[in-house]
Amino acid sequence: MSLPSLLNGTTREHYVLLFGAAGCIALLAGVIGAWIGGYLGARRAVRSAQLSAPANNTVLQLQPIMQALDAISVEVERISEAQRFTTKVLSERPPVVLPRVDQRSITPH
Secondary structure, eight states: OOSOGGGGSSOOHHHHHHHHHHHHHHHHHHHHHHHHHHHHHHHHHHHHHHHHSOHHHHHHHHHHHHHHHHHHHHHHHHHHHHHHHHHHHHHHSOOOOOOOOOSSOOSOO
């Protein structure tokens, strides 16, 4: 026998092979079924989206989003310009020399 001694009781080699083959077939059928279901569901969703939303309605819905995106891009540009200015000002100023701290401590420990 090529099986470990634990499997030599009621489980036979052919049962392991049959259950393994059945599991593989079930897995394959599940994957194929999920793929077909996803494909058909996506086609139906696209078709219903195309029929329910005319082109003019879509443009009207996207107009506020486009305006908000333009406003955000202007604000981001202003922030980046302020950051560049701050970096330039900080790099041009002379280095700050900190005063030397006294080595002895006057606080009780």
